[in-house]
Amino acid sequence: MSGSGPEDSDLEALVNPKIKEAIRAAVDKIGEKELAKITGVSQSQIDLALLTDQEYLPVKVVSVICQINRSHGDPNLEHSSVSACLKGTTVRLPPARKERPRLEERKRTASNPFEQRAPVGPLFDQKSSRLANFGVNTIMLLVLSYFLGGVALAPALGWSSCPGVAFSPFRAEWCLGSVLGLILGAFGSLAYTYYYFTHNV
8 A cells, every 4th residue: 555545644443353363363473572573562452452342553553464464475365455454444543632632731721820820810909909998098087087186076175176287388287186086086997997807808
């Protein structure tokens, strides 16, 4: 047969009775050990092929077996002709070929670990945003308590009202109300912190 025939492919053939007879003929001519050496198939695999009906051999191995029989003058075409030997058998691609796309996908995943870590990005961003909101809310609570303490709390307690800042030049201008409001705001921020981390973590 030509170089583009099935014997040059990576196909596998189910070892049917015709192929078994060709194997036995080759073993009778050169011995099982020599046959294993020439074909690259182990003796145990040859024995298994002869004993079972579900063993596959590469088509090119079957071709070598037929060539051995032909070179030793075997007149039986089913021993020496590849096409006659393979007639009626099942030919398939090796299982490893079928699994190759999955193996390639695993290799790509292993070589690019960022694909597996992709979900971490949005999760990290969400946590950062929540912590930033917490920090802004805490600061705003303290600032608001400071101003409300001077403007609203101080008059309620009979003290003079003060805005807590002076505008020319701009500076903090402490008064009892704003200090008390800042203290109350600090306690409020502690309560807010406890609530935040017990209900949002």
